[in-house]
Amino acid sequence: MITHWLARNISQRSRLFFGLVRFGMTRQPRPLIANLFITERCNARCLYCYVADVNRPDGTPETQRRMSGPEWLDLIDRLIDRGVRYFTLVGGEPMVSPDCATIIDHLYRRNVFFNLTTNGSLVPKQLDLVRKASQLTISLDGDEAANDALRGAGWHARAMKAIDAAISAGVPVRINTVVTKANRDQIGSIVALCEDRNLFVTFSPCIDAPEFRQAETRKWMLDDKDVKAFFTDLLAWKRRTNRIMNSDVSIQYMIDYPTDFERVVMRDDPEAGYYEAPCTYGRIQYHFNEFGEVFPCGIWWNRPDYAAKTVFDGGLDMAIANASDRPCQYCSFCNRVDWDEMTRPRSLLKGIDMTVRQALGARSNLTAKD
Ligand code: SF4
């Protein structure tokens, strides 16, 4: 049983890694990764959140056309036909969507790797569903005080319950930590948790928000100097633990970033030579939201000079083409560099090693509990 599960998980991930390396070698754009933002609704109210969910006065009106359940399934099928081998379900909180269960069942039946990114609150109640995910990413920003300062009272406890429930179900869990002024000093506590529970973590600095949320979000964002100091600390931590998934290259990229983090550097800007690898966003990976809109990445999602096309009006290929090959060269979204790293042949072995450790970790957690 364990062998079957492991073989399925590894074969799903291998298809992703081979697709990444193929892009690294040929640079031929072709959809490989689809990030499905299946709802903007959420049952949490993190102070730095920039999602315009409908529960807020500034949210999107109910009248805007949304993707139906069958439309999501059809989109997934068409994306698989076009070569997509990795899906993430994101939000908002994806598990509050009425379509979440159907979408997860479908992805599971299609035997494609998918990651469910969640605040964890609904995980313990829906373990049978969660068990179908290839990987679960749970948001956690540090110890209880640091986490709940911005995510709200009780959210640390909810995330921890989710982590333990997922571990008991044998699902590989990854932590995602948004770095802000409230948790700048929390690397140690997160690493300790990962070592204790056999987990891995990615740290992402809080990014800028669209105009309507900017004032609130910016209160919590680190200034450029502190972001660089944070990544310098993170690099030192990487020497001590193998639990941190940010690559050395992406950490160093942030430490040496040659201009304001706020700025997106365009291909014809004088600083463009600082980082030359073509971005995977808008070439092999795309964001799809509940309104059927297609974006290359979260940065362009929030820029007024990008007009997304939807999968409804001109069709999927036209919406993807519109989101492709933007004029930017690099930006402060450090995970972009982690993805680039994975397109290099040398990353294949590293990726497989990480996959096996993560998958075996999840299974050994399960065996230990059994
Ligand atoms: S859990 Fe995520 S989507 Fe929900 S409020 Fe927090 S940051 Fe926003």
Ligand code: SF4
């Ligand atoms: S370089 Fe940055 S802004 Fe440009 S597509 Fe990549 S992630 Fe988006």
